[in-house]
Amino acid sequence: MLDYRLLEALGAVIETGGFARAANKLHLTQSAISQRIRQLEFLLGQPVLLRSTPPVATPMGRRLNNHLQQVRQLEMDIEQVAQNEPLQIRLTVNADSMATWLAPALASCELSARMAFELVVEDQEVGLDRMRNGEVMACICSEARAVNGGAVRALGVLRYRALASPEFVARYQTRERPEHLVEAPCLVFNRDDQLQHRFLASQGLPAPRRQHHCPSSEGFVKMALAGMGYGMLPELQVEPEYRAGTLVEVWPEASLDVPLYWHYWQTESSAMKALRQAVTTHAHQVLVQPD
Structure with a gap:
């Protein structure tokens, strides 16, 4: 039988990205963390971490x-009865969900007052990697296929529009000459963000050549407003600006729908089930629901 103190040391290194930070998280010395990882590897007869910067879990480490x-x-249900400590909930979410409906x-979950959330922000197209690596309890992302040991529920669709300031559209004449979008400055959240590329591809155009990287949903809007x-x-985020005409479409009636899913472990605690049901109910009310 595995000693769960060893697994907790492994989980802390993976979650925090380092031995020193894992030691701080578990209130141990860095030497104690290293010793527990070595002991776990000795018991298994194989490595659980690649000693890179940051450390990376091996396939066995991920399992x-x-x-x-x-x-x-499973321990959550026991803790609810045994103590009054807050429930630590670690979720992977995309920034635009945080900025809009999440x-x-x-x-809306009746247990939220007893939960302590740690939200890990990742692009909706890559966020499931955190779940696959066992770093989080649930994940909101655009991948429909569940990970091993997990399940998935559809939340709805987050609808995007290609927008800019009226002055920008006039300057680059994107409505008359959509091919200008390839050379015009393009806002990109980070290097994982492929929405703009997918939009251009849907119009038969190549990837944007000039990009501004802005890893902030609010900053993204401000940069667009500034031209x-x-x-x-x-749409949920910029409805007032769109209605007021301070943000307009660079190409008429062109939108991109991104489906969102809630991923969770099949061994679901009652608290996580209540959270899933609350999030799903609210998402079905505010997100676009496919026919």
């Missing part, structure tokens, strides 16, 4: 961390 996440799910969804570039923006 063990997945197992640890599912055990934590906060009321989390708050710095065009970008794919969620």
Whole structure:
């Protein structure tokens, strides 16, 4: 039988990205963390971490961390009865969900007052990697296929439009000459963000050649309003600006729908089930629902 203190050390290194930070998280010395990892590897007869910067879990390390996440799910129900400590909930979410619909969804869970959320922000197209590596208890992303040991529920569609300031559209004449979008400055959230590329591809155009990287949903909107570039923006986030005409479409009636899914472990605690149901109910009310 595995010693769960060893698994907790492994999980802390993976979650925090380093031995020193894992030691701080578990209130241990860095030497104690290293010793527990070595002991785990000795018991298994194989490495669980690649000693890179940051450390990377091996396939066995990912399997063990997945197992640890599912055990934590089951422990939640016991902790609810045994103590009054807040429930630590670690979720992977995309920034645009945080900036638009997610906060009321989390708050709508009747148990949210007893939860302590740690939200890990990742692009909706890559966020499931955190779940696959066993780093989080649930994940909101655009991938429909569940990870091993997990399940998935559809939330709805976040609709994006390619928007910019009226002055930007006039300057680059994007409505008359959509091919100008390839050379015009384009706003991109980060290097994982492919929405703008997908939009251009849907119009038969190559990838944008000039990009501004802005890893902030609010900053993204401000840069578009200032005429710095065009970008794919969620309708939910910019409805007032769109209605007022301070943000306009660079190409008429062109939108991009991104489906969102809630991923969770099959060994789901009652608290996580309540959270999933609350988030799903709220999402179905505010997100576009496919026919």
